[in-house]
Amino acid sequence: QRIAVAFQPQIDPVSGIVAGVEALARWDSADSADELFARAAAAGLSERLSRLVQRKALRAAAGWEGPLRQLKISINLMAQDLARAGHDEWLLNEIDSCGIDPKRVTVEITESALVSDFGSAAERLSRLRSAGVQVALDDFGTGYASFAYLAGLPLDALKVDRGLVARIGVGERDRIVVRSIMRLARELGLAIIVEG
Numbered sequence: 001q002r003i004a005v006a007f008q009p010q011i012d013p014v015s016g017i018v019a020g021v022e023a024l025a026r027w028d029s030a031d032s033a034d035e036l037f038a039r040a041a042a043a044g045l046s047e048r049l050s051r052l053v054q055r056k057a058l059r060a061a062a063g064w065e066g067p068l069r070q071l072k073i074s075i076n077l078m079a080q081d082l083a084r085a086g087h088d089e090w091l092l093n094e095i096d097s098c099g100i101d102p103k104r105v106t107v108e109i110t111e112s113a114l115v116s117d118f119g120s121a122a123e124r125l126s127r128l129r130s131a132g133v134q135v136a137l138d139d140f141g142t143g144y145a146s147f148a149y150l151a152g153l154p155l156d157a158l159k160v161d162r163g164l165v166a167r168i169g170v171g172e173r174d175r176i177v178v179r180s181i182m183r184l185a186r187e188l189g190l191a192i193i194v195e196g
Contacts, residue, residue: 003027003036003049005056010074010193020072022108023057025049037078050078055094058105062098074106074136082109083117088124092131102132108159110138122153129154136193141181150188158185162195 007021030036040049054075061073081087095102107128109121125135136157137149141164150158160181167174178194185192 022074025053046080050081058094058100059098062100072104074108077107077109082121088127106134106136108136108138126154155190157191157193159193165194165196
């Protein structure tokens, strides 16, 4: 059985145009990507799996033709990726070797991935960003939220967590929270991606 990479569209709500895609790892023997990565971690294969998925996603996007040739692609970085010295250089080499424009690539990081070593994560993300790669903070508003991340990281976009979005039709408080996050992102000059 092989690890597959699926692509979830990112749609501009105003124009309805697919502006980009997010690469997601899939495996028939796992119910979710979380389970897949947990099993890889248990087998000591986290780094190999992460690199495999990132490489497959970049190479797939590099081969797209016609209107897809300019489509942006988002890939997820795990906590271990950010903690691993040299992963940023490896990723930039992969981007270069497959011939994809770094400006088409966004790395998505979760808030929890930054808790262990904020300073090193910020440096590695800065190197990626200096090369043209965009940086998005994923699942914002869940669990490990910290305004220090917004102030101290080189970010281009903020992804509002699906759980928050799912509840905005139910309660006024959820609408207020999502509205406040969006206002904050705009004032910081960050693009906003709403999941769900």
